[in-house]
Amino acid sequence: MANIIGLTGGIGSGKTTVAKVFATLGIPVFNADAVAKELMQNDPIVKLKLIELFGDNVFANGQLDRNFLAKIVFADPHQLERLNAIVHPITIQAAKDWATMQSAPYVIKEAALVFESGSGEGLAGVIGVSAPLPLRIHRVMQRDNCTKQEVEKRMQNQLSETLKMKLCDWVIINDDQVLVVPQVVALHEKLLKQFSMDNVNPIKPP
Numbered sequence: 001m002a003n004i005i006g007l008t009g010g011i012g013s014g015k016t017t018v019a020k021v022f023a024t025l026g027i028p029v030f031n032a033d034a035v036a037k038e039l040m041q042n043d044p045i046v047k048l049k050l051i052e053l054f055g056d057n058v059f060a061n062g063q064l065d066r067n068f069l070a071k072i073v074f075a076d077p078h079q080l081e082r083l084n085a086i087v088h089p090i091t092i093q094a095a096k097d098w099a100t101m102q103s104a105p106y107v108i109k110e111a112a113l114v115f116e117s118g119s120g121e122g123l124a125g126v127i128g129v130s131a132p133l134p135l136r137i138h139r140v141m142q143r144d145n146c147t148k149q150e151v152e153k154r155m156q157n158q159l160s161e162t163l164k165m166k167l168c169d170w171v172i173i174n175d176d177q178v179l180v181v182p183q184v185v186a187l188h189e190k191l192l193k194q195f196s197m198d199n200v201n202p203i204k205p206p
């Protein structure tokens with residue numbers, strides 16, 4: 001199985017943007033948040049569990065009603081915990097299954113919640129993407145066409161940026177001041193060296 005490197009950061013820090021640079025460099029990327037959404041929409045067991053927990057209205061015309069679900073879980077941390085207990089383990093397993101099929105020296109697993117969800121287990125390291133809070137809020141308001149309050153509400157369920165970055169092995173600064181691509185290229189070269197070395201079998205004495 002390829003070495004899995006986590007890629008995390010707060011909402012709007014630029015994880016997806018950084019992941020795209022790794023992908024351009026030929027590194028396979030697993031987007032945990034996208035896969036989790038896909039599983040909620042299409043996995044029959046996950047769907048049944050969601051209906052059992054949140055009622056039939058969680059699906060409208062067969063489509064997951066994300067607004068309905070968001071209203072419930074962002075208003076009540078206990079409900080969010082119950083949702084995560086369904087979605088996180090199956091997404092973690094999907095990432096492991098995917099990684100076994102990759103032959104690159106390392107792969108990237110992009111996830112908003114690495115330390116919060118227990119999905120840090122089994123990772124060969126974690127890259128953090130760091131950006132100042134006002135810039136993150138501004139980016140998400142522009143991208144999702146939503147209010148400052150809505151962004152701040154989503155941010156409440158995440159670890160503070162400072163703590164998150166302290167837990168990471170490498171940090172990419174995405175603050176509109178430092179260029180991102182050269183930072184990713186330099187880290188990529190470092191990771192290639194590190195994980196290609198791991199793949200070399202030491203010569204055994206006769």
Ligand code: ATP
Pocket residue numbers: 009010011012013014015016017018112139140143174176180
């Ligand atoms: P989320 O956690 O909400 O999924 P994210 O961490 O994946 O967010 P992105 O989607 O990569 O963040 O970035 C948020 C928005 O900011 C996007 O619209 C993206 O295009 C923009 N953005 C991020 N980094 C940069 C940058 N360096 N230059 C210009 N725009 C950027």
